[in-house]
Amino acid sequence: xxxxxxxxxxxxxxxxxxxxxxxxxxxxxxxxxxxxxxxxxxxxxxxxxxxxxxxxxxxxxxxxxxxxxxxxxxxxxxxxxxxxxxxxxxxxxxxxxxxxxxxxxxxxxxxxxxxxxxxxxxxxxxxxxxxxxxxxxxxxxxxxxxxxxxxxxxxxxxxxxxxxxxxxxxxxxxxxxxxxxxxxxxxxxxxxxxxxxxxxxxxxxxxxxxxxxxxxxxxxxxxxxxxxxxxxxxxxxxxxxxxxxxxxxxxxxxxxxxxxxxxxxxxxxxxxxxxxxxxxx
Amino acid sequence: xxxxxxxxxxxxxxxxxxxxxxxxxxxxxxxxxxxxxxxxxxxxxxxxxxxxxxxxxxxxxxxxxxxxxxxxxxxxxxxxxxxxxxxxxxxxxxxxxxxxxxxxxxxxxxxxxxxxxxxxxxxxxxxxxxxxxxxxxxxxxxxxxxxxxxxxxxxxxxxxxxxxxxxxxxxxxxxxxxxxxxxxxxxxxxxxxxxxxxxxxxxxxxxxxxxxxxxxxxxxxxxxxxxxxxxxxxxxxxxxxxxxxxxxxxxxxxxxxxxxxxxxxxxxxxxxxxxxxxxxxxxxxxxxxxxx
Numbered sequence: 001x002x003x004x005x006x007x008x009x010x011x012x013x014x015x016x017x018x019x020x021x022x023x024x025x026x027x028x029x030x031x032x033x034x035x036x037x038x039x040x041x042x043x044x045x046x047x048x049x050x051x052x053x054x055x056x057x058x059x060x061x062x063x064x065x066x067x068x069x070x071x072x073x074x075x076x077x078x079x080x081x082x083x084x085x086x087x088x089x090x091x092x093x094x095x096x097x098x099x100x101x102x103x104x105x106x107x108x109x110x111x112x113x114x115x116x117x118x119x120x121x122x123x124x125x126x127x128x129x130x131x132x133x134x135x136x137x138x139x140x141x142x143x144x145x146x147x148x149x150x151x152x153x154x155x156x157x158x159x160x161x162x163x164x165x166x167x168x169x170x171x172x173x174x175x176x177x178x179x180x181x182x183x184x185x186x187x188x189x190x191x192x193x194x195x196x197x198x199x200x201x202x203x204x205x206x207x208x209x210x211x212x213x214x215x216x217x218x219x220x221x222x223x224x225x226x227x228x229x230x231x232x233x234x235x236x237x238x239x240x241x242x243x244x245x246x247x248x249x250x251x252x253x254x255x256x257x258x259x260x261x262x263x264x265x266x267x268x269x270x271x272x273x274x275x276x277x278x279x280x281x
Numbered sequence: 282x283x284x285x286x287x288x289x290x291x292x293x294x295x296x297x298x299x300x301x302x303x304x305x306x307x308x309x310x311x312x313x314x315x316x317x318x319x320x321x322x323x324x325x326x327x328x329x330x331x332x333x334x335x336x337x338x339x340x341x342x343x344x345x346x347x348x349x350x351x352x353x354x355x356x357x358x359x360x361x362x363x364x365x366x367x368x369x370x371x372x373x374x375x376x377x378x379x380x381x382x383x384x385x386x387x388x389x390x391x392x393x394x395x396x397x398x399x400x401x402x403x404x405x406x407x408x409x410x411x412x413x414x415x416x417x418x419x420x421x422x423x424x425x426x427x428x429x430x431x432x433x434x435x436x437x438x439x440x441x442x443x444x445x446x447x448x449x450x451x452x453x454x455x456x457x458x459x460x461x462x463x464x465x466x467x468x469x470x471x472x473x474x475x476x477x478x479x480x481x482x483x484x485x486x487x488x489x490x491x492x493x494x495x496x497x498x499x500x501x502x503x504x505x506x507x508x509x510x511x512x513x514x515x516x517x518x519x520x521x522x523x524x525x526x527x528x529x530x531x532x533x534x535x536x537x538x539x540x541x542x543x544x545x546x547x548x549x550x551x552x553x554x555x556x557x558x559x560x561x562x563x564x565x566x567x568x569x570x571x572x573x
Contacts, residue, residue, distance in 0.1 A: 011475075017370045028392060028443065030413050031403030038406055048416065092305030095298060107306065114313050116496070116554055118504030120523040121547040122313060125320025128536050148312050151305060180298075209396060211507055212523075229398040230507050241402075248399035255394035263387060 032252075039245035057246040065228055065247060071254075074224040077139065077214070078207045081146045082200050088147075089154030090196065094188070096155065097162035111152045119212035122148065127216040137219030145213040153206065154199045161195025162188075194265070201262040208255060225251050324541035336541035346542075349522040350549055356434065356509075356521065357502035358553075360441035364449040365495045369487075372454040373479075376462075386454070393447045400440050401511035405431050408439070436512035437519045441502045449498045456490030457483075485564070492561035496554055503550050522546045 039057055041050025061067060096108060114122065126145055127136055135141035165188065173187050189196075211226045218227055229251055232244050327335035340346050375385060395403075408414050408430040415427040430436060460483060468478045506523040513519030526546060530539030 013370075014374065017374065020367075021371060024446075025388075027407070027414070031400065031407045031443070032395065034406035034413060035399055035403045038402075048413070088304045088308050091301035095302045099298065101299060107302065110309055110314065111305070114309070116500060116551075117547055118500055118523065118550055120504050120506060120526055121543045121550065122317055122320075124526055124530050124536075124539050124543045125323070126312065126316040127530075128323065128540070129316040129319055144312060147308070151308055155305065205393075209393075211397060212504060215507075226396060226398070229396070230511075233398050233401065233511055244398075245402055245406075248396070248402050251396055252394055252399050255396060256391070259391065259394050260387075263383075263390070 035245050035248055038242055039249045041242060057240065057242040058250075060240065061243040061246040061250070064243060065232055067228075067247065067250065069221075070223060070225055070228045073139070073222060074208060077142050077146065077222075077224055078204050080143045081150050081207045082203050084143070085147055085150035085154045085203055086196060086200055089151045089199070090158055090192075092151075093155045093158035094162055097159045098167065111155050114149050114152050115156070119149065119210070120216075123213050123216045126213075130217055136217045137222070139222045141217040141219075142214050142222050142224070145217040146207050146210055148213070149210075150203045150207060153203055157199040157202060158192070158195050161192055161198070165191050198266045201258070201265055205255070205258050205262055208258060225254070320540040321544055323537050324544050326537055328535050328537045336538050337545070339538065340542060340545060345520075346525055349520055349525045350545070352519065353503060353505070353521040353523075353546075354549070354553075356437055356441065356505060356519065357499055360438055360445060360502045361449075361495055361499040363442060364445040364498050365453065365491055367446060368450040368453040368494070369491070372450060372457050373483075375454060376457050389450055390447045392443055395443065397440070397444065397507040398511070400443050401508055404436055404439055404512050408436070431512055433514050434518050437505065437509050440508040440512050441505060444508075445498050445501055448501065449494050452494040452497065453487075453491065456487055456494070459490075460486045488564045489561050492557050492564070496557050499553060499557075500550065503546075503553075522549070 042052040044050035130136035410427040526542040
């Protein structure tokens with residue numbers, strides 16, 4: 001029955017849309033490939049391809065930019081931000097999903113604002129405050145700054161997951177004598193694992209890619225990969241462009257792995273609207 | 282009535298479980314509200330003396346600084362609009378279940394991983410005067426001289442489209458999947474054409490989601506900073522407001538002035554957000570018939 005209304009042939013508009021999409025992706029592939037080719041290329045001036053291929057730029061990038069240290073910092077910052085934002089955000093998401101209380105809208109708005117504001121806007125005053133108290137320039141400052149958009153993000157992504165858990169399950173557990181602690185650890189936590197994973201992975205991807213806040217608060221020893229990349233590129237001329245290309249390729253490979261992992265746990269079509277794949281009721 | 286004050290509070294929703302909100306509230310007060318208010322008050326204490334509003338006066342009376350607002354909006358608004366408008370027809374074709382949907386969605390989302398710097402390097406390599414794009418145009422004799430697409434407005438615009446589109450697409454697809462397809466089928470049984478179904482059923486249900494998507498994409502585009510430096514013309518046509526704020530803070534070390542610029546930036550952005558939200562509130566906001 002429903003088949004009848006599904007488009008079998010693409011309409012003229014459909015062809016135009018797909019043509020535009022293909023054009024976009026051909027160019028995008030060109031953009032990515034040009035970096036990839038360049039990162040393996042020897043000399044490349046006014047020709048279609050470099051004069052030869054080499055892997056030396058990866059070695060150069062690894063040594064010159066102390067990439068090992070930078071990657072360790074990136075992973076450390078991201079891991080700390082993920083753990084802390086889940087610990088702080090998940091309980092708040094629980095309250096906001098389950099309860100009505102006076103001032104709820106105000107609280108909700110306060111949590112929403114850091115996501116609605118451009119990072120530079122609150123990043124500059126935040127960095128000033130963090131410098132005042134001696135956090136900025138160190139790992140702790142970078143972690144604190146990155147928590148600002150991450151905690152609200154956890155709250156927003158967790159809330160629909162919590163709303164899906166039937167409150168009667170909790171009530172039943174309480175009736176049977178479970179305390180708040182037991183309800184949380186034995187009932188809610190296992191049911192919320194998908195939601196926790198989803199928000200944790202999304203925060204991880206965001207933090208690895210977050211430029212502005214890290215840029216404003218990092219010292220020389222606390223740069224993450226994006227910031228180190230930016231510095232190496234904006235200080236062009238000092239280093240070979242190809243080793244910047246190599247570093248950009250390493251960054252993208254890392255993000256790609258994270259995204260593929262994320263897509264295994266998060267269904268991208270269920271980010272904002274909770275649609276059950278199987279027919280309900 | 283023997284209800285104690287505790288019971289009365291509990292009836293309004295105030296009970297011990299509210300304590301769970303405490304860590305997040307303390308956190309947002311300490312790391313967001315306090316720095317913001319600190320920056321606001323700092324912006325009224327100009328480093329060079331003068332009146333309370335001296336920083337704001339300095340910003341708005343200097344055309345080089347003032348114009349950064351228009352420059353930013355000229356880049357961010359079209360980029361955000363294009364990303365949302367392009368996402369709708371593509372997401373529309375990808376809803377429902379079919380073979381290869383996951384693969385196609387993944388391909389469309391992958392540009393999220395590129396990051397500003399790879400995008401910037403790629404744009405410079407690919408669209409530059411000796412890049413592949415110009416080479417193809419030249420060898421097909423479409424143009425006689427390489428066209429300039431980097432180190433100007435277009436470079437930044439392309440970089441915002443590349444990084445912003447996958448994000449807009451994901452959100453639109455997600456909102457679109459939340460609309461119950463049986464509504465459209467019902468309209469079809471009643472004889473509505475494809476165009477009518479889209480205009481009268483899908484679009485009104487999707488519009489609030491589109492407004493939200495536009496907002497989030499706009500926020501991303503509005504704070505454009507690294508790409509404005511790397512593929513743009515940071516002294517001229519792409520001198521965005523975040524660059525002005527950054528220069529005041531970290532090149533002139535005038536945190537008071539930098540805070541003032543950050544406040545102006547936030548205010549301009551919030552005006553756009555408010556306009557969109559106001560428009561959104563006039564739209565249909567009920568259930569989209571999703572099966573959730």
